[in-house]
Amino acid sequence: MNENDHKDLRDLLKQNIAPVTHTELRRDLWPQMLRRLDQQQPVRVPWFDWALAAVAAAALVLFPGVIPALLYHL
Amino acid sequence: MDLQERFAAGDLEAFEVLFRQHQKHVYAWIVRIVRDSGIAEDLTVETFWRIHKSRARFNPDGNFGAWAYRIATNTALDHLRKKRPETELPNDLAGHPNPDSAVQRETRDQIRQAFNRLPAKYRLVATLALIEEEPYDKIASAVGISSSLVKVRLFRAVRMLRKQLSSLQVRTPNHERK
Numbered sequence: 001m002n003e004n005d006h007k008d009l010r011d012l013l014k015q016n017i018a019p020v021t022h023t024e025l026r027r028d029l030w031p032q033m034l035r036r037l038d039q040q041q042p043v044r045v046p047w048f049d050w051a052l053a054a055v056a057a058a059a060l061v062l063f064p065g066v067i068p069a070l071l072y073h074l
Numbered sequence: 075m076d077l078q079e080r081f082a083a084g085d086l087e088a089f090e091v092l093f094r095q096h097q098k099h100v101y102a103w104i105v106r107i108v109r110d111s112g113i114a115e116d117l118t119v120e121t122f123w124r125i126h127k128s129r130a131r132f133n134p135d136g137n138f139g140a141w142a143y144r145i146a147t148n149t150a151l152d153h154l155r156k157k158r159p160e161t162e163l164p165n166d167l168a169g170h171p172n173p174d175s176a177v178q179r180e181t182r183d184q185i186r187q188a189f190n191r192l193p194a195k196y197r198l199v200a201t202l203a204l205i206e207e208e209p210y211d212k213i214a215s216a217v218g219i220s221s222s223l224v225k226v227r228l229f230r231a232v233r234m235l236r237k238q239l240s241s242l243q244v245r246t247p248n249h250e251r252k
Contacts, residue, residue, distance in 0.1 A: 006204065006228070006232045009204065009232055009235065009236065010204045010205075010207075012185065013185070013189065013200075013204050013205055014204075014205060016181070016182045016185040016186065017185070017186060017189060017205055018205075019106075019205050019206050019207070020105055020106050020109055020206070022105075022111070023101070023102035023105050023106065024098070024102070025097060025098045025101040025102070025115075025118075026111070027115075028094075028097075029093075029097050029101070029115060029118055029119055029122075030090060030093055030094065030097075032115070032119050033093060033119050033122055033123070036119055036123050037086075037123070037126065040123070
């Protein structure tokens with residue numbers, strides 16, 4: 001089998017599905033790429049927020065008595 | 075540190091340089107497969123998104139262009155798999171100079187339908203080898219298979235296509251000679 005095989009079918013296809021002739025890119029895609037990168041950035045939580053959440057969780061575990069008071073104030 | 079090393083380390087400026095160097099080639103390759111400029115632009119961005127995501131796996135001493143072609147081909151193949159086979163073959167970039175008669179138009183539609191019904195991996199190889207006349211070794215490198223497997227896929231695609239065309243009573247020149 002070589003690249004000259006299937007010539008009949010190749011000719012038939014090319015008569016009916018012409019090769020793509022306009023392959024040049026008409027615009028710079030970098031701005032679109034940047035938007036895509038921005039959209040897919042994972043949400044970053046600052047370390048201070050993690051520390052605050054840890055302190056709050058620890059407080060709830062160590063002093064469960066504050067839970068009703070906390071709920072009352074919510 | 076050279077450009078590819080900086081890219082692999084996550085440097086956005088290095089990625090931008092590589093993007094600008096290769097976007098035209100990647101687009102030109104994808105548009106030959108999907109045959110629609112708008113879809114090809116979106117898939118080019120998707121290709122570079124995948125490249126950016128897997129930058130840590132890229133060998134900085136390797137060939138970035140060849141790697142990009144491989145990812146672009148997989149991205150285009152995923153698109154062909156998702157697309158319903160009944161949809162019209164996009165062909166906005168290839169003109170047909172002669173106005174068709176109704177019979178020619180019908181034959182053309184039947185041939186396109188038969189081509190569209192090929193499974194995606196066979197349609198990809200058939201498009202590149204038969205319509206775009208890309209060499210087997212280039213297709214093999216872009217798809218990530220051997221040249222022998224490209225020939226096998228092409229042989230199967232041709233067999234399926236001949237069967238479909240025969241059931242639609244479309245005669246190929248070879249068929250007419252028999």
